Amino acid sequence: MRISTNMIYEKAYRNLTLAFDRFIRLQEQIATGKRINRPSDAPADVTQDLLYRKELDDIAQYQSNIGYAQSWMSVADTALSNVTQLLNNAKAIALEQGSDSADEQTRRSAALQVDSIIGQIVQLANTKHGNRYIFGGYRTRTQPFTREIVGGKEVVRYNGDEGAMYVEISKGIQMQLNQIGRNIFADPQTMIRGANVNATVTPITETTLLSTFNSGSGVHAGTVIIHNGNQTATISVNPTDTVGDVLNAINSAGINVVAEINEAGTGINLRSTVSGTTLSVESTQTAQDLGIVGLDESDDIFGVLLRLKEGLEGNDANKILQVAGEIDSVIDKALQAWVEVGTRAQRLEMTRSKLDSELVNITNLLSEVEDADMADVTVKLTKEQNIYQSLLKSLTTVIQPSLLDFLK
Amino acid sequence: MGGFSGFTAGIRALRAAQLALETTGHNIANANTPGYSRQRVELVEALPDLTPWGVKGTGVEIARIARIREGFLDIQLRNETKLLGQWEEIEKFLSRLELYFNEPSDEGLNKLLSEFWGRWEDLSLTPEEQTSRSNVLHQSEMLTAHLNMLYEKIQGLRYDADEAIKAYIQEINSLASNIASLNDRIRFYEVGDFVANDLRDQRDEMLRRLSELIDFTTEEQPDGTVLVSVGGVNLVDRVSATTITYRYNEEGHVVPIWEMNNAPVQARAGKLKGAMIARDVKIPAYLDRVNQIARTLIVEVNRQHTQGWGLEGFSSLTSSYALQDADASISSSDSGLDFYDVVSDGSFVITVKDTAGNTLSANTISITSGAGGTSANDIITAIGSDFSSGISHLRAYLDSDGHLHVEAEDGYRFFLNQDGSGALTALGLNVFFKGNSAGTIAVSDPIASNVKYISASASGEIGDGNNAIAIARLKDADLMEGGSATIYDYYASTLGMMGVDKREADNMKEAQETLITHIKNSIEEISGVSLDEEAMNLMRFQRAYEAAAKYINAVDELLDILINEVAG
Structure with a gap:
């Protein structure tokens, strides 16, 4: 084969360019530590690469969400554990003051203690996480619980709503963040507990005649006016009616109020079927005879504690003991809420550690796709460097001499 | 035998050696000229004399100065160069696209x-x-x-592609008019059997450069001119070139057209086509x-x-x-x-x-x-x-x-x-x-x-x-x-697509480069100047020149004896 001088140079140039190009590509991998620096470096892998990166970003976001939820849970946890403690204190007070050893004096000072307990629980129920009330539903900027006097009677009003907040803790999985204050501290079903009607025949049933009420003196003819939120019903009562007649009249009045005979069969209870309303019955003679006058008295924490306070202030041992029995159920309620917080915190912790291991896995997968194998690249780089250098060396021996050098 | 016929043979030999030396010098001078084909002085024996003793040689005759070139390799080179130009252009735009993402x-x-x-x-x-x-x-x-x-x-x-297209159009026009004027000069020089070696080299080089830009067919005419045709339209016909210009389409992009009738230029390869593919197909997809x-x-x-x-x-x-x-x-x-x-x-x-x-x-x-x-x-x-x-x-x-x-x-x-x-x-x-x-x-x-x-x-x-x-x-x-x-899936697959596109352009470009290196080597093998070879020729023809001179000297001495001593 005939070799022209140009060919030697051209070939040398091309070989050098190719060798240098390979060298530079390897060097880029070393410099960036990445095998894929642009889509064309590995078209088959770049799609997966980007999706892994997205997964990692997702995990970082979920972890940040979980971090937020965990700090929320720890605030709720502290609040509810304190509430439980305070309720136990209140129970101890009730048991102590219900006994015969207590007198008006001790009960009066105990009433002050209970008042302070109520104040503390209201404060705990108004706990904030950052700028947000945690027990008020979506109304995070409105104080959820306020102590007010309604109709001469002390109440704690719930100003929040039922809004459930959610936090995304992993792909497609949401966990409820908040607990609705009303469900923990205030009974969602407000009710009026009827007084003992002192019927001559007990327990009373639907067929019991009203004339047996009040030790046989019966019920005056007249009306019972019931308010439930902004709904009002006026029920007419005749002395010859049965208990069933009265119950039916109230139940069919269309104001979302259910009337029923209490468990002991000694009186009539009224219960609102919608939450958040205030239930009240106007003080008519007939209503008084039926024992259903007044405001709602709820089964909730504040209702019970307020009744305890009333009992203590009124030096009413029976009432104090009755409340002492009721306190257990509200302690249960607070405990339930507390346990719920613990369960959620545990779930958050589990999800977090699952995400941590996912993070490691996907980081590894991404690294396999994207990162340069340093050992391999270094070996290759050395090889290419050798090739490049020997190319240069061989060129000096090939190009340098020509016949012209030897002609004299 | 005439005593002076010895001089004739001697002078012929001298002239041949001198021309060969000059051609060697020409080859050495153009060793690095792109597109240059080495030249050789082709010698034949001069017409012999009939003598009573038989047919006697009369020395050497210069047949012609030949250009060592294989025409089909040029056609191959142009065919592969137009594809290289196209893929180079696409690769250039795709690599910038990659950069942006x-x-x-x-x-x-x-x-x-x-x-x-x-x-x-x-x-x-x-x-x-x-x-x-x-x-x-x-x-x-x-x-x-x-x-x-x-x-x-x-x-x-x-829009960058538009600018590139405009520049290519200008380059095509300039090459076309150069080819037309070379056609004119080749036609002028090539009367009889003469071949305008260096002008043909120049024209081949122009055609090669044109093939980077656009695809075309060539047909050599009997008068030595070459007909260059792009998509059925004659870009160069004998000594005249047709101008390509452009207009803007509705989108404001450049469309190459023939100046004479505003018909679009049908480019199928080359940088011009590459830029158009990048502009109209590849980039819009992204x-x-x-x-x-x-x-x-x-x-x-x-x-x-x-x-x-x-x-x-x-x-x-x-x-x-x-x-x-x-x-x-x-x-x-x-x-x-x-x-x-x-x-x-x-x-x-x-x-x-x-x-x-x-x-x-x-x-x-x-x-x-x-x-x-x-x-x-x-x-x-x-x-x-x-x-x-x-x-x-x-x-x-x-x-x-x-x-x-x-x-x-x-x-x-x-x-x-x-x-x-x-x-x-x-x-x-x-x-x-x-x-x-x-x-x-x-x-x-x-x-x-x-x-x-x-x-x-x-x-x-x-x-x-x-x-x-x-x-x-x-x-x-x-x-x-x-x-x-999902939006992520779509975006990731877009980049996957881009990687494949860019890789394809890289691979095509590399394959064409290899192919072209191969063809260029073949051309170099035949037409390229080897300085070693030329140095040897230099010696050879120098020696031939010396020998011819010595021969003339010998003939002269013979005549000297004949004239001065025999006649004296």
Whole structure:
């Protein structure tokens, strides 16, 4: 084969360019530590690469969400554990003051203690996480619980709503963040507990005649006016009616109020079927005879504690003991809420550690796709460097001499 | 035998050696000239004399100076060069495209999308906080700015291709006129059997350079000129060249045309074609995909955004999109709305509140789609054109640009949401994004000026972040490719596609380079100058010249003896 001088140079140039190009590509991998620096470096892998990166970003976001939820849970946890403690204190007070050893004096000072307990629980129920009330539903900027006097009677009003907040803790999985204050501290079903009607025949049933009420003196003819939120019903009562007649009249009045005979069969209870309303019955003679006058008295924490306070202030041992029995159920309620917080915190912790291991896995997968194998690249780089250098060396021996050098 | 015939043979030998030496010198001088073919002096024996003793040689004769060249290799070289030019050009544009997307990295669209959805998640946790709202705005502006930048750069690449095409047209014209003038000179020199070696080398080189730019066929004419034809039109015919020029198409892009009849130039390969493929096929495919992503973001985020409530109601609101025909159904293209096709049967709700936050009225506006469906004017009628008609305390009207305005009386605010019809998305009322492409996507004006309008709440209560969650969850929703791919999937596969395209161009370019190196080697093998060979020739012809001189000297001495001594 005939070799022209140009060919030697051209070939040398091309070989050098190719060798240098390979060298530079390897060097880029070393410099960036990445095998894929642009889509064309590995078209088959770049799609997966980007999706892994997205997964990692997702995990970082979920972890940040979980971090937020965990700090929320720890605030709720502290609040509810304190509430439980305070309720136990209140129970101890009730048991102590219900006994015969207590007198008006001790009960009066105990009433002050209970008042302070109520104040503390209201404060705990108004706990904030950052700028947000945690027990008020979506109304995070409105104080959820306020102590007010309604109709001469002390109440704690719930100003929040039922809004459930959610936090995304992993792909497609949401966990409820908040607990609705009303469900923990205030009974969602407000009710009026009827007084003992002192019927001559007990327990009373639907067929019991009203004339047996009040030790046989019966019920005056007249009306019972019931308010439930902004709904009002006026029920007419005749002395010859049965208990069933009265119950039916109230139940069919269309104001979302259910009337029923209490468990002991000694009186009539009224219960609102919608939450958040205030239930009240106007003080008519007939209503008084039926024992259903007044405001709602709820089964909730504040209702019970307020009744305890009333009992203590009124030096009413029976009432104090009755409340002492009721306190257990509200302690249960607070405990339930507390346990719920613990369960959620545990779930958050589990999800977090699952995400941590996912993070490691996907980081590894991404690294396999994207990162340069340093050992391999270094070996290759050395090889290419050798090739490049020997190319240069061989060129000096090939190009340098020509016949012209030897002609004299 | 004549005594002087010895001189004739001697002079012929001298002349031959001298010419050979000159040609060697010419070869050495042009060893590095592109396209140069080495030349050889071809010698033949001179016509012999008939003598009584037989046929006697009379020395050497110069036949011609030949150019050592294989014509078919040139044709092969041109065929492969035009493909190399084409792929080089495509590769050049694709590698810039890759640069703009800047993936995989922490600065590309992939990361910005994650940050964008992430800020919505943060907002869902603290929807009442000004900072989480501002973060959503800030991150959204980063996202839209990146999309705008991608659009501008990709679109700019197409205009760069136009500039390249214009430059190639100029180069083609200049080469064509050079070839025409070389044709003229070759025709002039090549009378009889003469071959204009160096001019032909120059012409071959011009043709090679032309083949980088465009594909053509050649046909050598009997008079030595070459006919160059591009897509059936003669670019060079004998001594005249046809000029290529350009016009702009509707999109403002350059189209090469023949100056004589304005017909488009049919280029099938070469850099010219490469630039056109990049501009018209490769780059638009990516521009389209980026636009798809932007349009999906606009429609889907807006659709969810128009479900929810901001922290504050509007006192006045202007639609982002303009109507061309306010009487046409907003679900038809006649309305002039970009996203008319998202409108379906359904309804949305306008809630009027006083500034204290008390709800005065919640008004359901029903939307019907299809021909004769609800028009913008129907909506205006429902709201009422003054504060007393339609919805109390609200009025609506159309401005001269076709934008729909809704205004509340002093002391009142309104909310537009719970849109099951897509009407608010199509009109651009209480939307998050405005615009209709990657080039125009931006955060809508009300939100850009007041982040309280971001609809994070699904219920209207401030602590409710459920609508923000719903928006964040769009990240994993199959919104693209007919509901089979998430935005991430679509974007990742776009880059996969780009990698394959770029790799193909790289590979084709490399393959062509190898092929061309091969052909060039073959040409060099035959036509290239070897300095060693020429040095040897130099010696050889020098020696021949010396010998011929010595021979003349010998003949001279013989004559000297004959004339001076014999005659004397």
